Amino acid sequence: MNPPIASVHGHATERMFWTTMIILGIVFALTHILLFVYSYKYQHKEGRRAFFFPHNNKIEIIWTLIPAIVMAGLVFAGWKEWSRIMGPAPKDAVVLEVMGKQFNWLVRYPGRDQKLGVVNYRLIDATNEFGFDLSDQSGLDDFVAPEIHVPKGHPVLLRIRSRDVLHAVYMPHFRVQMYAVPGMPTKFWFTPTKTTDEMRAQTGNPKFNYELACNQICGRGHFAMKLNIVVDEPDDYVAWFSQQKSFSEQNPDILASFKQKTNKLASKAAAIPAAAVVPAANASL
């Protein structure tokens, strides 16, 4: 049945899901009982006439209103929950970026400054898979990770991108799903409630891992775009976070090439005679 829940909003949607299912179950059972009972009871008999009953406005109104009222209740409950889930993430949320590509996921953390650096898809190559633009200061401490680590009990904001076709970030245990759209960053925030170890104990499966799956058809490897998610105790998360090496540190040659570019630009700017700048300065006054 439903995968065990590991996020705060998951509990709310789970309750709503089963409430809805119970209502549906009752309706399904009632209508089917009627369908089969009527079919059995009113079988053709020689000499009997069916009851001429073309319409009855009162009955019609009753069974228009009842579904309408039930639906109104469901809409209201759903709308409240939906607005809460889709609302702005708390300011102190842990931010990380997940980028889909054919056929795996790439993860980027903002580093100590909690700011994701600028990336540009035109800079992507075999080593610079994210397209880091290292002339931007806030990107210098960003690091990439082979799997997602998030702290338990702390809101997490996923920033989601794709660099080729549509993908969808799907984490069944956290009740999280959001498309990864090329050219249009999306986001989803949630609060994990159980660490991986706790879930292993609960499910009795020592190999249990939270999994991120792709849920939008993207080609040959669609069914195997798996990424592990590790929910740590906050202390463990901090320890893990501090051990990570930033992308610029690991790829000094890329950093150097950006430095060269910036220096070139700076020297070009310096070469322009000051007199040429004056009219512009005047104009801005």
Add this chain to the structure above:
Amino acid sequence: MAANLSNQAQVQGGAGVTEPGISHNEHTHHDEHHEQGFLSKYVFSTDHKTIAKQFLITGMLWAIIGGTLSSLFRLQLGWPESTFEWLQPVLGKWIEAGKLNPEFYLALVTMHGTIMVFFVLTAGLSGTFSNFLIPLQIGARDMASGFMNMLSYWFFFISSVIMFVSLFIETGPAAAGWTIYPPLSALPQAIPGSGAGMTLWLVSMALFIVSQLLGGVNYITTVINLRTQGMSMSKLPLTIWAFFLTAILGLLAFPVLFSAALLLIFDRSFGTSFFLSDIYIAGQALPNTGGSPILFQHLFWFLGHPEVYIVIMPAMGMVSEILATNSRKPIFGYRAMIGSLIGISLLSFVVWAHHMFVTGMNPFLGSVFMFLTLIIAVPSAVKTFNWLATLWRGNIRFTSAMLFSIGFVSLFIAGGLTGIVLGNAALDIQMHNTYFVVAHFHLVMGSSAFFGLFAGVYHWFPKMFGRHLDEKLGYIHFWLTFLGVYLVFLPMHYVGIAGFPRRYYAWTGFDTFSQFANLNKFISVAAILAFFAQFVFVFNFFYSIFRGRRASENPWNSTTLEWTTPVVPGHGNWPGAIPAVHRWPYDYSKPGAAEDFIPQNVPYSQTQSSNLPYEKEME
């Protein structure tokens, strides 16, 4: 107006009123006026009944192909670890070392969806019965434009040929899902299936849309202009109301898909960026910026959602008719039934974005579309309760058509209810693109539309071919199919609730999903058996055309006009004058009447004993 005049003239004086420009109502006996050759009678026929049969048989061929494809991918899903070397002779290079090629798996699901939704349940269902029943039930000699009607079929035929050819090309058929979302469908370097296969898909779909529009314009015009004397809109059988509204939906929605397809062709071939932006693929960054893949989804679902109602509404209309006829009882709440059809039609245009709750569009839009989506449950519920009320205290004859109609109601309830879960955006976060969705729409618009189609064929077969389908085989077909459908799609809900994503070639890569090995095997076995059960129907159909029990003019003691024609109506439908209509189509079991049905063309003056107070004043 002129057509009406000539119709009335015929009602009064039979043949012989010649209105300039109104050609097809001029003759009562077309056949006497000009000999029809084989080609003009059976191939390039302008007769709506022949065209209907062409649609039906083409649809059946497509259904067999679509079902075969589904059996293939169900094999893969049931036994992802097995080898399928025995399929090598059939599939050739798509079996690699005994394994189904994952690209080809995606092509299978894509083509299965495309074929079933468009070619079988749109062309095969509404193409068949709108063509067959509209002129017969409204009292017209033929469609408003027989030639356009013929074109409508042949455009469909060409579209079919192109789609069929695309199954056999080197790079494989389209493989981006039947929803062909770009960038996957827009970039040939993304998957092989986005090469020539996708081009053919788009060309075929463009021709298919032309076919639908030609048909739709014709149905609408015919219903509006060519009704016989006395056949006001409030005396139309519900089938015609359903076909009429379906045609309007198609007319308004299909051009939007056409525009989406056109823009996609531009993006694919001419370097535009309607749906493309910031893409790095196959080792290079593309120059496209500023487009939005989500724009395509809006355009696609603006057709796509009305499309599911285009599929289901004709089935609803026919089921209403068959339930009333075989319960020997008026359909309960005739006006409410028309009202709910109109309501569903209107609402179907304003719910498209419920397919896109988690695409990253504005959550406020999500709220609006959730509200509109759940409203649509109300007219659907009204229809369901009215069907149940029609059965209540009836005098039910269980013909095969009746069984399939009752089956339709059951499947429509089962599938419709799960739509309430999916329409709730907060729950859709978990359910979107899982097998829960697959199960939902296969019940509510796949299987139940098929049941409507079967019910229609069993019910109107005598009018088409002058013989009955075999009832025993019909019963066998019904029970196997009914049980099969539930055994396939109920477990699918369960798999979906656990989060198993659709369009997965195998579930072996994920611990979360691999707990369903046995359930998937079970679904696969049931699906393949249910598919093979359909050959009972295929055999019954072709056998009965030649060997079935001969039918009388009105075998079901029905009230509507098509049963006032000869056993097999000729060209022009009625040998004499077109009957005039006096009453609504559901006078079954009227107290005081001699028989338990009074046909629409019987005037009130002949039924003094059963007239209701207000009807006495009508004559």
